[in-house]
Amino acid sequence: MDYQIEVNKNQIDVREGESLLTALTRNGIKVPTLCHMNRFSPTGACRLCVVEVEGRKDLVTSCSSQVEKGMKVSTNSQRVLRARKSLVELLLSNHPDDCLYCVRNGHCELQSLAEEMNIKERKYYGEKNTLYPDYSSPSVARDPAKCVLCSRCVRMCEEVQVVTALDFISRGNQTTVNSAFNKGLNVSTCIHCGQCIQVCPTAALIDISHIEKVQTALGSKDKMVVFHLSPSVGASVAAELKMKSRHLAMQRITYALKRCGASRIFNLGFASDVNILEEASILKARLENEDSVFPLVSSCCPAWVRYAEDHHPEILDQLSPVKSPQQIMGTMAKIFCAEKHDLDRENIFSVSVTPCAGNKYESSREENTHKGVSEIDAVLTVRELFQLLRSFGLDLVQMNEDDLDEPYNEASAVAWKHGYSGGKAEAVAEQLFYLTGNDKKEKFKFNPPKNMTGRRETKLTIGGKQLGFAWVSSISEAEHYLQHLKQEGRDDIHYLEVMACLDGCVGGGGQPVSRGFEMSRARKKVCLEMEKSAGKKYARENSAVNDMFKDGRLKPGNELAETWLKPVFTDRSSD
Amino acid sequence: MEEELGHFFEQFPNKKREDLIPLLQAIQDREGYLSEKIISAVGRYLDISTNKIYGVATFYDNFRFTATGKYHFRVCHGSACHVAGTGMLIRELEKQLKVKEGETDKEGLFSMELVSCIGACGLAPVIEVNDQFYTNVTLDSLKALIESFREKENTAI
DSSP: OOEEEEETTEEEEEOTTOBHHHHHHHTTOOOOOSSOOTTSOOOOOSOTTEEEETTOSSOEEGGGOBOOTTOEEESSOHHHHHHHHHHHHHHHHTOOOOGGGOTTTTSOHHHHHHHHTTOOSOOOOOOOOOOOOBOOSSSEEEOGGGOOOOOHHHHIIIIISOOOOSEEESOGGGOEEEOGGGOOGGGSSOOOOOHHHHHOSSSSEEEOOOHHHHHHHHHOTTOEEEEEEOHHHHHHHHHHTTOSSGGGHHHHHHHHHHHHTOSEEEETHHHHHHHHHHHHHHHHHHHHSTTOOSOEEOOOOHHHHHHHHHHOGGGGGGBOSSOOHHHHHHHHHHHHHHHHTTOOGGGEEEEEEOSOSHHHHHHTSGGGEETTEESOSEEEOHHHHHHHHHHTTOOTTSOOOOOOOSSSOOOOHHHHHTTSTTHHHHHHHHHHHHHTTOOTTSOOOOOOOSSSSSOEEEEEEETTEEEEEEEEESHHHHHHHHHHHHHHTOOOOOEEEEESSTTSGGGOTTSOOOSSSHHHHHHHHHHHHHHHHOSOOSGGGOHHHHHHHHTSSOOTTSHHIIIIIOOOOOOOTTO | OTTTTHHHHHTOTTOOGGGHHHHHHHHHHHHSSOOHHHHHHHHHHHTOOHHHHHHHHHHSTTOOSSOOOSEEEEEEOSHHHHHTTHHHHHHHHHHHHOOOTTOBOTTSOEEEEEESOOSOGGGOSOEEETTEEEOSOOHHHHHHHHHHHHHHHHHHO
16 A cells, blocks of 8 residues: 545555545545446446545546545535436436336346435436337347447457447437447347446446246246256356355255256266367367368357357358357257156256356357257246246245266266366366377376466476467457457467456356446356365266267267257358 | 558548547548448547447548538528528528438438628628528528529529
8 A cells, every 4th residue: 555545534545546436445544436347447437436526516427536745535515415416317307217017127227326316206317218228139138228428348249359339329418328229139240248248337237137938948838948057057056046055055055946847957068078078089189180270269159259250251261160169068968858757858848057147148149949849948047047037936045955967967077167268178188188099197286377367378288288278358368369369479378268258258248237347356256176186177077978979879970960969150241 | 541641641640539530530521421431431540449430430520421512501590690581591491401400301402501791791691502692691592592593593404
């Protein structure tokens, strides 16, 4: 700490050059704000963080003002409180006020601000806007009428994901956040990462809900409903509920879903194991082939795949030709359940529960439906999982536990690595190390990512060759890294893991909405703990995976593998 | 589209972000408006998202996104013209031409746009049609003007 300033007649410690808001928050002084996001530059758009500084005529926005020596600040003078209240009242003046029917009811930032400011009546009557909601996208629904123009989604879409599918259109009181030409998100540059839903303070950006679909299937007599639980969901629930016995999160969800009427609950981590094994084999094959172009780029993130299809058709051949865990899981479950229970594939309703908004888009991709039967019929985000359970009157805080169903009940430690940035690169490197048959004296060592943001790379000697492994999270990182590789003409990176969301799936677009990035750290912590306590360390030890390959029907290159397990990448750059 | 816009692009070889507005202005000067295809092509050339360009362009009143009519009415609604009765003229135009501000009629004959001060306040109210200025416009003279355009079109057929 560099010096002290006076806030509300008390002294607080501050660092030179930091913003007033940061200093206040760190010292436990709550200042409301709608537009501020950690890791982003301040905009001062919402003006809710105003404070009174002695010697200044006007109120100042604490997010965009630096601390200064000798500053005397008041964060709750009458003038400040009045100004904030008026600001919220004005935001409410044209708000639809349909809180009862709103998905964000109870966890809406505008709603809680109105409550905090003690707003008990409508003071200003603004003209209600007549903007129509947009349900055209398979993953993200927009309701511009509920937008408060805080610009959080716009900055996320532009600064982190560099696609600018959402931007401010028009000016003044006509301003809206919209997609190009005011057309639907489905024809925009949207990559379906769902990060905009994560940062939206109201319900202007929400999931395309699959809850009713799932409820209908659960209630139908001739449907067999199969759930696939992603390990990241377990981590997310454990972190959200601050569970002490974290390893039981998956079992609790399993018990709850069975109470809802689900027939089978599988572990999506099984498919993560398959995905890792396949990807390592492909990398090995490409290393043996002299003509191969490197790096091999991961393709398990649907938002990244969509971005590559839109903007980098030249690297589609470098994307690893393995389907994502979700689609592998859907395929295997439909084959397995249909055979075991002598059912038609149409009568199996396959639901994946993931921390990803992009999975909704992915499940709707053309190649993932075969003759009218989709590999995955519905995708629930973690938010929707909670909602579904609530609608059945179930609370995960008080819940028994039940085991996941065979044969896809187990996942190795590697499956948890899928959840955070850098984990997959490590897992692929380890498997490659194993495949190249290094003698046992040598131990596999990988420098784990220390800092969660930014690009990371590491060099390993595997099979007498020095190989480069890199991992990036967020599209801006990916774009910069690809450009860097190209400009420097580097050929020393052999594997690149790309996750479209910051920090990887732990910061996924389908996670419970949380301001800032503290929660993704908590989720990653759970993932790391689970990894340590996992019974099986490596994907190759997963008995279901071994059975699948032993079974003999699924072999690299055979019909089943070609039609059901191969992804299709389409050049969409001309659209 | 890239080929048609080629000579505009040649004027901005550096492909800088700050080239965006001058480029859009140059294109609109010739094309009359910015179509979706034009915006997409500019986006590809400057490597800027289509929506970013659309956002920038909608911020400024000068950019149009629909083609103008054969007779493009630019009605001044600066203070002097407003006081002299532009409001009445706008309502009359809306009624007669069946277009609102920024719109073009179905036949592509008439379009209307409101502009800020043209700089001829002494002659208010002022209306400009296809670079021709009409001053001290009254309801009657406006009706006569529209009628003259219609007649011209009828005789042309």
